[in-house]
């Protein structure tokens with residue numbers, strides 16, 4: 001049987017679908033019995049969703065510099 005500590009450690013693997021069938025089953029069984037881990041897990045999932053909703057593309061410094069140069073040149 002999993003402990004609350006195990007749930008905290010495995011939450012990310014569970015959400016990413018990296019768990020085996022039985023490991024995932026044990027995880028869900030614990031959640032159905034443990035209110036604390038239920039709220040932990042849903043908060044964790046909400047946090048992940050928030051991060052995934054952020055734009056993936058990072059603006060690199062070169063592009064910023066190029067824009068700055070263009071603004072300067074246009075004056």
Ligand SMILES: [Zn+2]
Nearest residue numbers: 004034036037
């Ligand atoms: Zn628990």
